[in-house]
Amino acid sequence: MTAGTAIKKGLFFLLVVAIVLYAVFPFYYAILSSLKTGSELFRVDYFPLAWNFDNYVSVFKQNPFATNILNSVLVAFFTVVLSLFLGVTAAYALARVRFRGRGLLLLTILGVSMFPQVAVLSGMFQLIRTLGLHNSLPALVLSYMIFTLPFTVWVLTTFMRDLPKELEEAAILDGASPWKILTRVFLPLMWPAMVTTGLLAFIAAWNEFLFALTFTLTNDKRTVPVGIALMSGASSHELPWGNIMAASVVVTLPLVALVLVFQRRIVSGLTAGAVKG
Amino acid sequence: MADKLSRSRVRSAWVFLAPTLIVLALVAAWPLLRTIWYGFTDTSLLEMEKSKWVGLDNYTGKGGLLHNKEWWQAVRNTLWFTLLTVSIETVLGTIIALVLHRSFPGRGLVRAAVLIPWAIPTIVSARMWSWMLNDQFGIINHMLLGLGIIDTPKAWTADLAMTSIVLVDVWKTTPFMSLLILAALQMLPKECYEAAQIDGVHPVKVFFRVTLPLIRPALMVAVIFRALDAVRVFDLVYVLTTGTKDMATMSIYARQQLIDFNDVGYGSAASTLLFFIVALLTILYIFVGRVKLGDK
Numbered sequence: 016m017t018a019g020t021a022i023k024k025g026l027f028f029l030l031v032v033a034i035v036l037y038a039v040f041p042f043y044y045a046i047l048s049s050l051k052t053g054s055e056l057f058r059v060d061y062f063p064l065a066w067n068f069d070n071y072v073s074v075f076k077q078n079p080f081a082t083n084i085l086n087s088v089l090v091a092f093f094t095v096v097l098s099l100f101l102g103v104t105a106a107y108a109l110a111r112v113r114f115r116g117r118g119l120l121l122l123t124i125l126g127v128s129m130f131p132q133v134a135v136l137s138g139m140f141q142l143i144r145t146l147g148l149h150n151s152l153p154a155l156v157l158s159y160m161i162f163t164l165p166f167t168v169w170v171l172t173t174f175m176r177d178l179p180k181e182l183e184e185a186a187i188l189d190g191a192s193p194w195k196i197l198t199r200v201f202l203p204l205m206w207p208a209m210v211t212t213g214l215l216a217f218i219a220a221w222n223e224f225l226f227a228l229t230f231t232l233t234n235d236k237r238t239v240p241v242g243i244a245l246m247s248g249a250s251s252h253e254l255p256w257g258n259i260m261a262a263s264v265v266v267t268l269p270l271v272a273l274v275l276v277f278q279r280r281i282v283s284g285l286t287a288g289a290v291k292g
Numbered sequence: 293m294a295d296k297l298s299r300s301r302v303r304s305a306w307v308f309l310a311p312t313l314i315v316l317a318l319v320a321a322w323p324l325l326r327t328i329w330y331g332f333t334d335t336s337l338l339e340m341e342k343s344k345w346v347g348l349d350n351y352t353g354k355g356g357l358l359h360n361k362e363w364w365q366a367v368r369n370t371l372w373f374t375l376l377t378v379s380i381e382t383v384l385g386t387i388i389a390l391v392l393h394r395s396f397p398g399r400g401l402v403r404a405a406v407l408i409p410w411a412i413p414t415i416v417s418a419r420m421w422s423w424m425l426n427d428q429f430g431i432i433n434h435m436l437l438g439l440g441i442i443d444t445p446k447a448w449t450a451d452l453a454m455t456s457i458v459l460v461d462v463w464k465t466t467p468f469m470s471l472l473i474l475a476a477l478q479m480l481p482k483e484c485y486e487a488a489q490i491d492g493v494h495p496v497k498v499f500f501r502v503t504l505p506l507i508r509p510a511l512m513v514a515v516i517f518r519a520l521d522a523v524r525v526f527d528l529v530y531v532l533t534t535g536t537k538d539m540a541t542m543s544i545y546a547r548q549q550l551i552d553f554n555d556v557g558y559g560s561a562a563s564t565l566l567f568f569i570v571a572l573l574t575i576l577y578i579f580v581g582r583v584k585l586g587d588k
Contacts, residue, residue, distance in 0.1 A: 138323025
């Protein structure tokens with residue numbers, strides 16, 4: 016190895032370290048801050064000095080934070096279930112059956128996924144009030160369909176289209192109904208794509224803020240992002256930073272775990288949604 | 293026989309599609325039409341059933357959006373934010389993608405680390421950063437003071453609101469960008485590089501002459517995709533700059549009119565204009581992306 020390549024390797028290594036630090040440091044610093052209390056919090060440290068979990072205890076005591084987490088879990092879970100069920104059936108029709116207007120329909124569904132949420136805010140507000148769902152969790156599940164469903168349909172359709180034709184030919188000759196073909200032939204093969212889209216829908220629902228902020232009123236119906244955004248202290252100048260950091264860490268840890276475990280699936284799902292299209 | 297079969301298949305296809313289409317009509321088409329309609333009325337949030345048709349008043353009337361300085365400020369903020377974030381993210385994303393494209397020990401871990409900002413909820417990253425950017429106790433001021441880059445603490449989220457928002461958005465969404473670019477890089481034929489390498493062409497030249505032209509279509513799609521997202525920015529601004537009125541974006545402005553000022557008519561008009569900007573970009577996206585429609 017010449018001196019030149021050694022220097023190049025060293026620089027490359029430094030670049031990698033810089034990228035990792037840039038990506039991870041804010042989260043690391045949030046963990047660090049969440050473990051400090053009192054005046055320690057207002058001193059800048061780069062490494063943990065003590066492990067103090069007081070903030071974690073008080074964030075659950077002083078706020079309905081446990082309720083917020085439960086709400087978020089329920090909303091995200093039902094959003095995933097509903098959009099996967101609707102998505103798989105629609106994807107079967109769009110991917111495996113030739114009919115007029117199929118291309119236009121797919122394009123329309125893709126177009127819906129680009130809607131800015133604000134553009135439907137007042138109409139959605141009125142719809143939710145008419146249905147009597149204001150300040151309830153079903154209102155969130157229903158409204159989240161606007162961004163999870165188009166994406167789910169799109170990715171599942173792309174996936175199903177690439178499955179070989181022979182798969183269903185035998186079943187069609189046997190006279191199996193489309194529902195049977197979908198559940199018996201395709202569904203067992205669809206799990207990878209469903210896990211990917213389900214994960215992405217879960218993350219989207221878990222992170223959503225605008226609808227959750229607008230369609231809920233009381234603390235016992237709020238989801239985690241709204242809960243954290245509205246956490247405040249005695250005055251606007253005394254935000255409970257320790258609590259906020261503890262809450263941030265609590266809601267982010269499951270997501271970081273998901274990302275680390277399902278890294279490949281998430282990456283393939285994201286790129287399928289955007290580039291492959 | 294075959295004809296009958298395919299006809300019954302088409303029929304069942306529509307049955308399978310029906311639930312999705314009904315839900316989308318309910319949560320997308322109807323609310324959108326309703327919002328556009330509200331934009332032509334003077335509806336108040338307190339009495340949404342009572343609406344009076346006011347025509348184009350909310351747009352071109354005396355106090356209409358097109359004559360409203362605050363709204364234009366929101367438009368300028370949004371476009372400026374979009375331009376800045378998308379261009380910085382494209383450059384940074386490309387660099388990170390090029391690094392991840394090389395094979396080196398621990399690449400999987402680095403890729404996972406890069407994904408972390410993407411997975412953190414926007415609200416949480418806004419809170420994390422507003423703590424780091426805190427004017428009195430924040431680590432950013434502490435670092436910059438220590439390095440001698442600034443000589444007095446800066447009020448990041450107040451005086452430098454735009455810089456802060458761009459900073460946090462770039463941090464949060466560059467991973468997404470780099471993954472899209474990485475996917476494009478991985479689809480490139482290896483032969484081009486090998487030929488260039490044998491010829492002893494400088495790597496920077498290889499990038500601009502070979503790689504960049506080849507990934508340009510994918511890059512364009514990624515850029516428009518990000519721009520679509522940036523134009524509707526809401527969460528980050530809402531949390532990071534609470535109180536700084538002159539940093540409102542178009543989404544913030546529309547919601548403020550709608551919910552905080554109860555003015556459904558005016559707010560809906562502002563939403564509708566944002567919708568048309570996004571619709572234009574979407575058409576561009578579909579055109580540039582040359583979406584595969586399934587019918588060959």
